Amino acid sequence: MGLLTVSGVVAGYSAADQILKGLDFRVDPGEIVCIVGPNGAGKSTLLKAVAGLLRPSAGSILLKDRPIAGLRPREVTKLGIAYVPQEHNVFPSMTVRENLEMGGYADPAAAARRLDGVMERFPVLGRKRRQAARTLSGGERQILAMGMALMVEPAVLLLDEPSAGLSPVAAQGLFAEIQAINRDGVAIALVEQNANDALEIAHRAYILVDGRNRSDGIARELAADPEIRRIFLGG
Numbered sequence: 001m002g003l004l005t006v007s008g009v010v011a012g013y014s015a016a017d018q019i020l021k022g023l024d025f026r027v028d029p030g031e032i033v034c035i036v037g038p039n040g041a042g043k044s045t046l047l048k049a050v051a052g053l054l055r056p057s058a059g060s061i062l063l064k065d066r067p068i069a070g071l072r073p074r075e076v077t078k079l080g081i082a083y084v085p086q087e088h089n090v091f092p093s094m095t096v097r098e099n100l101e102m103g104g105y106a107d108p109a110a111a112a113r114r115l116d117g118v119m120e121r122f123p124v125l126g127r128k129r130r131q132a133a134r135t136l137s138g139g140e141r142q143i144l145a146m147g148m149a150l151m152v153e154p155a156v157l158l159l160d161e162p163s164a165g166l167s168p169v170a171a172q173g174l175f176a177e178i179q180a181i182n183r184d185g186v187a188i189a190l191v192e193q194n195a196n197d198a199l200e201i202a203h204r205a206y207i208l209v210d211g212r213n214r215s216d217g218i219a220r221e222l223a224a225d226p227e228i229r230r231i232f233l234g235g
């Protein structure tokens, strides 16, 4: 059984504007699953539907065997799915520590216990815990956003373009952190523009085009497919 199973989901930003047109998607325990595809394909929309920010008009979303489509974001988080949006994912004027505390808002009693664990897991956050988030580098800010998400000890982490705007070196560092989080036992759904790098760290991948699956399979096999390379991976 999949850990997260999306079946036939139709969703969009209004009834007349369906972006996901019957989408199937699955994350199994222990996986990093990458979602790539052209601009506007619906990659971010898929993560928003899973996170509870959009209510699908058809189809189902299951966490293990529990239906979650249409639940509020806070309920989805409590059940074990943490979402890191592409932008505005930290509070710039608050300290690193305060941001982490905000990340644990769904369960404040447990948050105090988890704070030390997250700062140990990401030493840079421990060292800079008293600094305002706006003073962090782009890569550190993304690590903080992931640290906030891990404050709820999720089973599944949804990451929307975490490497956007980072230098190649910072992006490589971030991908290594994503792999380390996955090795700690967190399954990850990763939307990336940086498709070649994302396919290197992913176990499986989906290629979305116009709200539907164009292809899916083992990430390294998709990355080696000449037609997929030509159309989606820049040659």
Ligand SMILES: Nc1ncnc2c1ncn2[C@@H]1O[C@H](COP(=O)(O)OP(=O)(O)OP(=O)(O)O)[C@@H](O)[C@H]1O
Pocket: 013, 019, 037, 038, 039, 040, 041, 042, 043, 044, 045, 046, 193
């Ligand atoms: N809040 C919104 N309200 C209305 N339409 C939206 C909203 N957010 C996204 N869209 C539209 O939904 C479509 C899919 O957007 P989405 O962000 O899911 O694409 P994407 O595959 O993640 O691509 P990108 O790489 O450009 O972010 C686009 O046509 C976009 O304009």
